[in-house]
Amino acid sequence: MFEFFNTLLIGITAGSIYSLMAIAIVLVWRSTRVVNFAAGGIALASTFVGTTILEITGSFWIALPIAMLAGAALSAFIEFFFLRPLLKRSGEKTQEIFLPIIATLGILGIIKSVLQFVYGDRIGVLTPPLSDRGFIVSGESIALSPLRLMILGIVLLLMIVLTLVFQRTNLGLSLRAASFSPEISRLSGIRVDLIRTLGWAISGAAGATAGILQTTNGSGSVSPEAFEFSLLLVFGFVAAVIGGIESLVGAVAGGLTLGVILAIILMYFGSSLVFFAAFVILILVLFLRPNGIVGVKGGRRA
Amino acid sequence: MSAALLYAKGVSISFGGLKALHDVHLELRPNEVVGVIGPNGAGKTTLFNAMCGLVKPDSGKFEFEGKERAWPRTDELIDLGISRTLQGVGLFPELTVLENVMVGAQKLAKTGLISAALGTNKRDEEVLRDKAMRALDRVYAGTLANRRADTLAYPDTKRVSIARALVSEPKILMLDEPAGGLGPQDIEWMNNLIRNLTATMSILIVEHHMDVVMSVCDRLYVLNFGEVIASGAAETVRRDPAVIAAYLGTGVA
Numbered sequence: 001m002f003e004f005f006n007t008l009l010i011g012i013t014a015g016s017i018y019s020l021m022a023i024a025i026v027l028v029w030r031s032t033r034v035v036n037f038a039a040g041g042i043a044l045a046s047t048f049v050g051t052t053i054l055e056i057t058g059s060f061w062i063a064l065p066i067a068m069l070a071g072a073a074l075s076a077f078i079e080f081f082f083l084r085p086l087l088k089r090s091g092e093k094t095q096e097i098f099l100p101i102i103a104t105l106g107i108l109g110i111i112k113s114v115l116q117f118v119y120g121d122r123i124g125v126l127t128p129p130l131s132d133r134g135f136i137v138s139g140e141s142i143a144l145s146p147l148r149l150m151i152l153g154i155v156l157l158l159m160i161v162l163t164l165v166f167q168r169t170n171l172g173l174s175l176r177a178a179s180f181s182p183e184i185s186r187l188s189g190i191r192v193d194l195i196r197t198l199g200w201a202i203s204g205a206a207g208a209t210a211g212i213l214q215t216t217n218g219s220g221s222v223s224p225e226a227f228e229f230s231l232l233l234v235f236g237f238v239a240a241v242i243g244g245i246e247s248l249v250g251a252v253a254g255g256l257t258l259g260v261i262l263a264i265i266l267m268y269f270g271s272s273l274v275f276f277a278a279f280v281i282l283i284l285v286l287f288l289r290p291n292g293i294v295g296v297k298g299g300r301r302a
Numbered sequence: 303m304s305a306a307l308l309y310a311k312g313v314s315i316s317f318g319g320l321k322a323l324h325d326v327h328l329e330l331r332p333n334e335v336v337g338v339i340g341p342n343g344a345g346k347t348t349l350f351n352a353m354c355g356l357v358k359p360d361s362g363k364f365e366f367e368g369k370e371r372a373w374p375r376t377d378e379l380i381d382l383g384i385s386r387t388l389q390g391v392g393l394f395p396e397l398t399v400l401e402n403v404m405v406g407a408q409k410l411a412k413t414g415l416i417s418a419a420l421g422t423n424k425r426d427e428e429v430l431r432d433k434a435m436r437a438l439d440r441v442y443a444g445t446l447a448n449r450r451a452d453t454l455a456y457p458d459t460k461r462v463s464i465a466r467a468l469v470s471e472p473k474i475l476m477l478d479e480p481a482g483g484l485g486p487q488d489i490e491w492m493n494n495l496i497r498n499l500t501a502t503m504s505i506l507i508v509e510h511h512m513d514v515v516m517s518v519c520d521r522l523y524v525l526n527f528g529e530v531i532a533s534g535a536a537e538t539v540r541r542d543p544a545v546i547a548a549y550l551g552t553g554v555a
Contacts, residue, residue: 168427169427170404170408170426170427170430173397173401173404173405173408174405174408176394176397177394177397177405180394180395180396180397181392181394183356183376183392184388184392184394185405186355186375186376186377187354187376187379187380187385187386187388187392188380188405188406188408188466189377189379189380189381189406189408189409189470190377190405190408191377192377
């Protein structure tokens with residue numbers, strides 16, 4: 001029972017980070033209908049920015065927001081200079097529909113190469129600001145530490161902010177409207193191009209946070225070829241699909257579900273099955289609930 | 303003759319080798335209701351789309367308030383004071399009625415993106431909500447404010463789409479088949495609404511429904527095969543032999 005409880009805690013923490021990555025993917029999908037593989041690269045690059053700032057200032061709380069800004073800027077840059085011209089050109093022909101997807105894969109490769117060139121064999125170190133030693137409950141150490149609590153707190157805070165922006169502000173209304181129908185939104189006077197860039201920027205900031213938290217929750221260091229980031233990207237995608245790819249709430253539900261299931265498999269069946277299990281879940285969802293576990297048909301709720 | 307509010311001069315558009323519009327002139331004066339009619343495929347909606355930046359004309363000039371300018375981009379229309387409804391209504395299905403109307407009111411928001419994101423200017427949100435509510439009341443749809451748009455009956459969706467077009471307080475309202483799919487009672491209501499609106503704006507209508515066109519329009523342009531075959535006061539145009547020929551069998555006369 002105690003072991004199972006700990007497994008749940010581990011799963012929820014990891015899952016909350018997948019949720020952030022899933023949100024990054026969903027935001028880009030909603031604003032431009034692009035499957036964004038570059039999200040992994042944006043997270044990776046901004047995590048490197050975070051480690052550099054941490055090295056200079058010594059403060060995690062300065063490094064995190066600057067990494068988020070870097071992620072937002074890089075993501076907006078990619079949308080503006082690569083995807084926007086590409087999407088303007090691409091039409092209905094099959095090969096043209098694949099263009100943006102191939103482009104994001106290419107951008108992911110470019111980002112990794114640039115990081116490799118800049119950092120070489122050096123790794124970025126992200127010393128956690130808080131202890132990762134578990135709290136003691138009735139004499140036993142549980143899988144919840146000050147660090148994990150901080151991770152959950154940051155994710156929760158970001159989700160509350162995002163929800164408020166989407167549901168309560170004019171900007172959120174524009175973001176939702178533009179993702180439903182660019183044409184009608186333009187007729188209503190919404191600057192859809194600007195709103196799209198902004199959607200990418202928010203996505204970049206969410207991805208950057210996911211990258212920083214994934215690193216602090218994991219090995220505490222990051223390299224340009226970090227396997228942790230490949231996992232983060234793949235699990236983020238699986239979580240987004242579980243949640244129905246359109247929905248922010250779905251992305252969170254998908255991330256947490258995936259995190260908990262994978263933690264249980266890791267605990268009771270061993271690490272070799274984790275990757276396999278993630279894909280089995282992906283296939284099952286695609287077959288049984290193609291609109292996601294919270295999605296309704298055609299649903300695009302925020 | 304008072305000066306034109308909007309003047310589309312010599313508009314020609316072709317798709318591939320097909321001429322959709324050829325040298326079409328259209329003028330809209332203040333507080334006037336002008337109808338664009340014609341058989342299916344005559345180019346009515348293409349003309350509307352050109353004025354909304356949805357289609358790029360091959361040639362032709364665009365004058366607004368007496369000044370020549372580039373054809374407007376779609377997202378500039380509201381700023382110019384031009385609102386348009388769509389044939390397919392085009393509400394956002396999963397937003398509430400009030401939110402749908404608020405989308406049309408973005409122009410009235412004073413705050414920049416940053417403070418909009420932070421929601422710091424609470425008053426701004428309230429002002430928009432207020433205006434949206436008033437626009438809904440104007441089309442007698444105030445009680446629908448909190449319903450989701452995809453739960454509305456068809457005639458109500460038409461009202462809401464008009465409220466969304468009105469909320470930005472346009473100088474020109476472009477209605478794409480406002481009577482399409484409506485029953486006689488709702489058509490009567492639509493006619494009254496259009497007549498009342500002319501006190502504060504000019505209205506341009508694309509419409510199949512001859513009853514509506516004849517009862518509300520001051521002037522008509524008749525399109526056939528992409529060309530204007532007749533224009534002028536509604537009563538004169540209706541008796542024009544060329545118009546009757548174009549509409550032959552569709553019950554105009």
